[in-house]
Amino acid sequence: MNLKTEDLLLSNLGESAILCQFPEGALDLERQRRIWAMADSASALPAVKEVIPGMNNVVVVFDALSVANEAMAEILAAMWAEKRIKDCTGSTIEIPVVYGGREGEDLHEISARAGLTPEEFVSLHARGEYIVYALGSQPGFAYLGGLDPRLATPRRSVPRQRVDAGTVIIGGAQTAVQSKTSPSGWHMIGKTDVDFFDASKPAxxxxxxxxRLRFIVKDLIL
Incomplete structure (x- = not known):
């Protein structure tokens, strides 16, 4: 089953899940707000078991015994046609960062690639206002929109085997904070002590x- 409405394509993921996605392209906050609103509406449907919002997409898992794929696709298409949006609410979370040094060893290289000094690069990074588009990759890992295009850097050709939790990273047109220690192909520019995932907490x-996030320059080690 493939159903297209406006620029949204709906397709089956097996017998009990539907992927709603857009063509590849630049991040679009207005479109992402529609995805969040659609995810909320879909979550309220009795037949829906799980909704997973992503970047430019959302996956809806449902009970195939109570509703057919085609019928669920029509319901989701109708939701999208309503053009509802979800506002970004709540206060901005400040993330103090020590830029550069051992935990940010790529800062000099990618600053030079961008034609900037490390100080200019850090200033632009900390000046941005970032919004979490989706969680994924690892528990608590936030894909952020809002990176200044001048700071965009292709991912490393050879991923590192270990990047510590709390490392501030840049990959492509996005920045993020490593939530758990793991391999990564993103560039390291600094470190924060803020914990993005704590399994002992209720949330x-x-x-x-x-x-919303804002990075604060705690220190810069050149």
């Missing part, structure tokens, strides 16, 4: 889709 993830 383990620090942020959710729509959360």
């Amino acid at each position: 383990p993830a620090l942020v959710s889709p729509g959360s």
Whole structure:
């Protein structure tokens, strides 16, 4: 089953899930706000078991015994046609960062690639207002929109085997904070002590889709 409405394509993921997605392209906050609103509406449907919002997409998992794929696709298409949006609410979370040094060893290289000094690069990075588009990759990992295009950097050709939790990273047109220690192909520019995922807390993830972040320069080690 493939159903297209406006620029949204709906397709089956097996017998009990539907992927709603857009063609590849630049991040669009207005479109992402529609995805969040659609995810909320879909979550309220009795037949829906899980809704997973992503970047430019949302997956809806449902009970195939109570509703057919085609019928669920029509319901989701009708939701999208309503053009409802979800506002980004709540206060901005400040993330103090020590830029450069051992935990930000790529700062000099990618600054030079951008034609900037490390100080200019850090100033632009900390000046941005970032919004969480989606969580994924690892528990609590936030894909952020809002990176200044001048700071965009292709991911490393060879990923590192270990990047510590709390490392501030840049990959492509996005920046993020490593929520758990793991391999990564993103560039390291600094480190924060803020914990983005704590399994002992009632709400383990620090942020959710729509959360706002701002990076604060705690120090710069050149």
